[in-house]
Amino acid sequence: MKVGLMGGTFDPVHIGHLLAAQSVCEEAGLDEVWFMPTNVPPHKEQTPGATPKQRLDMVSLAVEGHPKFRATDFELRKGGVSYSIETVTMLCEQYPEYHFYYIIGADMVRYLPKWFKIDELVKLVTFVGLERPGFDPGVNELPEKIRESLLMVRMPQIELSSTMIRERRAMNLSVRYMVPDRVNEYIEVNQLYDA
Template sequence: MGKHERIGVFGGTFDPIHAKHLEIARAALQQAQLDRVLFVVAARPPHKRMAITADPEDRFAMVAAAVEGEPAFEASRVELDREGPSYTADTLAELHRLHPGAQFWMIIGLDSLVDLPKWRSPESILSQARPLVVPRPGKFTVPKQLEGKFDWLDLPETDISSTEARRRIQAGEALDDLLPDSVRRVIEQRGIYRAHSVHRKG
C-alpha cells in the first residue's frame, strides 16, 4: 500500500503468543480502521522485568505460525535483526523508514502506558505513533502528560498472560483455547518450554 497506510504496531516478547494477543490485534484492526498489524517480536526489551524463556527465533516462529492465514497480520523481525536493546523510539523510526508516508498506532497495555514517560524518548514515541490502549484489571493512574494523547480499545479487562500459558505448558495442564493450534504445533516440534505434550481438554 505505502503512503497513507494505517499500521498498528504490536510489540512484545510473545513468550508465547496466545489467543488474547490475536483478539487484541483484531480489535485494533477494526476499531482503529487499520490496514494491517505488525507483531514486532522483541529481542532484548529494556522494560521487561522478567526473564525471557524462549529463544528469539522460537518466539518469532510462534508468532509467524499464529498470524499465518490472517492477511492483515504480519510477524516483524525489525527488532530481532537489530543489535542492542529494543527501544520503542528506535523501532518506530525504523518502521517509518521502511513504510514512508504510513501512519502508526502503537498497541499497548494500560500497565505499560502508565510507565511510558519513564521509557527512553517518550516524546519521540508519541510523535511517531498514537497509543491504542488495552484495558487491564487493577487501578492505574494515567500521567497527566499523556491525557488526550491515546485512544482506548473497547475490550474487556483481562489478566491472561504468557506467564500463565508457560505455567500450564510446563505443568502439562490443558490449555483449552489459550493457544492457537498452530502455536501448539511449533512448541511441540521445536521443544520450546521443554513441553512433552501441549494439549487441549477433550
C-alpha cells in the same frame, strides 16, 4: 496506510495477543497490525524460554491466514535492547507514508511519561491503550502531549499470559485453546517450556 505495532516477547504468543490486535484493528480502523517480537526488552529480566527464531516462528504461525496481521523480524534483525524510539524512528524513515499506532496494555499507559524519549515518540505514533474493566490506567494524570497522542480501545477480557502458559507446560498441563492450534503443535513438537 494505518499500521498497528504490537511488540512483545511473545514467549509464547497466545490468543489474548490476537484478540487485542483484532480489537485495535476494528476500533482504530487499521489496515494492518505488525507483530514484532522484541530482541531484548528494556524492562524485563531475560528468562530462558524459546529462542528468538522460535518466538518469531510461533508468531508467524499465529497470524498465518489473517488478512491484516503479519509477523516481522524487524526488532530481531536490529539486535540489542529494543527501545521503542529507535524502532519507531527506523520504521518512520522506511515507511514515511504510513501512520503507526503503538499498541500497549492498560497497565503500561500510566508509565508512558517514563518511557525513553517519550516527547519524541508521541510526535511519531499514536499510542493505543487496551482498556481493562475495573482498572484505571491514569489517563487523566498524563501530560497533555501524551493524552493527545493516546487512543483507548476496549477488548474482550481474558485472563491469560505467556507466563501462565509456560508454567502450565512446566507442570505438564495442556495449553490447548490458550494458543492457536498451530502454535500448540509447534510448542509440543519442539518441547518448549517443558519442566
